[in-house]
Amino acid sequence: MAVFSSLAEAVAANIRDGDTVAFEGFTHLIPFAAVHETIRQKRRDLHLVRMTPDLIYDQLIGMGCVRKLTFSWGGNPGVGSLHRFRDAVENDWPRPLEVDEHSHAALANAYEAGAAGLPCAILRGYRGTQHGSVNPNIKSVTCPFTGEVLAAVPSIRADCAVIHAQKADRKGNVFLEGIVGVQKEAVLGAKRAIVTVEEVVDDLGDVSPNACILPSWTVSAVVEVPGGAHPSYAHGYYKRDNAYYKAWEDIGREREVFLKWMEEHVMRQGPDAFKRHAMKAA
Amino acid sequence: MADFSPTEMMTVAAARVLRNEDVCFVGIGMPSAACNLARLSHAPDITLIYESGTIATKPDVLPLSIGDGELCETALATVSVPEMFRYWLQGGRINRGFLGAAQLDRFANINTTVIGPYGKPKVRLPGSGGAPEIATSCGEIFIVMAQSKRSFVDKLDFVTSLGHGKGGDDRQKQGVTTKGPTLVVTDLCIMQPDPVTKELTVTGLHPGVTPEQVAAATGWALKFAPELTETPPPSDAELAVLRALHQRTNEAHQPKAAE
Numbered sequence: 304m305a306v307f308s309s310l311a312e313a314v315a316a317n318i319r320d321g322d323t324v325a326f327e328g329f330t331h332l333i334p335f336a337a338v339h340e341t342i343r344q345k346r347r348d349l350h351l352v353r354m355t356p357d358l359i360y361d362q363l364i365g366m367g368c369v370r371k372l373t374f375s376w377g378g379n380p381g382v383g384s385l386h387r388f389r390d391a392v393e394n395d396w397p398r399p400l401e402v403d404e405h406s407h408a409a410l411a412n413a414y415e416a417g418a419a420g421l422p423c424a425i426l427r428g429y430r431g432t433q434h435g436s437v438n439p440n441i442k443s444v445t446c447p448f449t450g451e452v453l454a455a456v457p458s459i460r461a462d463c464a465v466i467h468a469q470k471a472d473r474k475g476n477v478f479l480e481g482i483v484g485v486q487k488e489a490v491l492g493a494k495r496a497i498v499t500v501e502e503v504v505d506d507l508g509d510v511s512p513n514a515c516i517l518p519s520w521t522v523s524a525v526v527e528v529p530g531g532a533h534p535s536y537a538h539g540y541y542k543r544d545n546a547y548y549k550a551w552e553d554i555g556r557e558r559e560v561f562l563k564w565m566e567e568h569v570m571r572q573g574p575d576a577f578k579r580h581a582m583k584a585a
Numbered sequence: 586m587a588d589f590s591p592t593e594m595m596t597v598a599a600a601r602v603l604r605n606e607d608v609c610f611v612g613i614g615m616p617s618a619a620c621n622l623a624r625l626s627h628a629p630d631i632t633l634i635y636e637s638g639t640i641a642t643k644p645d646v647l648p649l650s651i652g653d654g655e656l657c658e659t660a661l662a663t664v665s666v667p668e669m670f671r672y673w674l675q676g677g678r679i680n681r682g683f684l685g686a687a688q689l690d691r692f693a694n695i696n697t698t699v700i701g702p703y704g705k706p707k708v709r710l711p712g713s714g715g716a717p718e719i720a721t722s723c724g725e726i727f728i729v730m731a732q733s734k735r736s737f738v739d740k741l742d743f744v745t746s747l748g749h750g751k752g753g754d755d756r757q758k759q760g761v762t763t764k765g766p767t768l769v770v771t772d773l774c775i776m777q778p779d780p781v782t783k784e785l786t787v788t789g790l791h792p793g794v795t796p797e798q799v800a801a802a803t804g805w806a807l808k809f810a811p812e813l814t815e816t817p818p819p820s821d822a823e824l825a826v827l828r829a830l831h832q833r834t835n836e837a838h839q840p841k842a843a844e
Contacts (some may be wrong), residue, residue: 330652376712380650431747431759546735546840
């Protein structure tokens, strides 16, 4: 059953040095507050998994928390580079970064295979490309029925998955909607899961019978962090802060500017800093 | 006729190739602008699909990311990302893919991974995203990108997504049954693969562009068709729709005055 706790307690209890952690949310419901808490707790040697590293992994990488990155698209969407990610790959700063690079299709399949308890995912992918020549985690299998050669990648079964969702009820059942990405798969494939939510409610209300629900017993910790996905967005609550994503280009480019910004906006803050971004659509 | 920029010409020329009945997987950036221009002009019922899982989306402003809220709010349906890639893309339901690239070679293979060696890159680019499987699972691929010697190169630093491989029937030899890139639209010209060799060949020039200009912006000895068409310039109506779309987008992405 999910435990309700503070964000600091949830991170301390569920994310350890050296863990494989998937902070997910495909452009939507990105768990910024939980990432900032992880940075404040100075976790080290993490193996991070995420389809689109986004600003959160730029911040974790730049703050020296990360040993290895499994990903499929490492940019600032619509803006350009993730400069901290690039600095780690191109110049080993602040430390060398091991890269396990895939396509979106492969990682989406790998998350689904993880949730399904399978050791690997099989897809019609990577054909005619060089990915397999640089990543030993991309192999092939032959279909025993048709003889078709298909790509195989290891499934993703993280030590801890971290997601942000719209709501939880008081028992810790979690509800999310909108672009749901790979969040359900990341949680069901992981040993432990932290979910931050916009609000905890008495009753999830009149949701569709097919709604995306993670029952309380699939989640380790639920934390109410209003605005916790900012500058990404929460469908039905607040919009994506595209101006912030554009501003990151200048914040992230230089090491000194980045470190100063992180000190001021992350290290000296707490989850309450996200509250001012919380808003519920009428 | 209104004045127009080379980028506007490229976007308009790319939009024109889409049809009302197309089901199109949309890449972010220039492809997204072209696809939405098509939807807002001659192809109002086109089905636009973004990899975030949004099916038949009709955004009023261009999304900055492939998962902006606008895409979900205006979509017919939003599915999970594994479902998008497995059932809809790999399942063969999508007949067009519209992609951009950092580097392109003469057989329309795409690099969006690195400039320089993979292990020690000079420039680490974002990587593949959905492109490797879009390039092989969509019925047919259109590519739109600005042309320069840096982007149209003799040899890719990394093959992220398959075009026509080494040319000829190499694509089929890789086990791929879809058509692959059939059209490349740049800010200077239109290219199509030769029917046999699959080498990109210039078949049309945009207004005021010379073959010498195109050759100078290409990193290999580019072939030209014997008869070159001239791309009709953007109409007033096309330009009005495109500029209004960009204006709405810029306003939507400004910082909020209240914050």
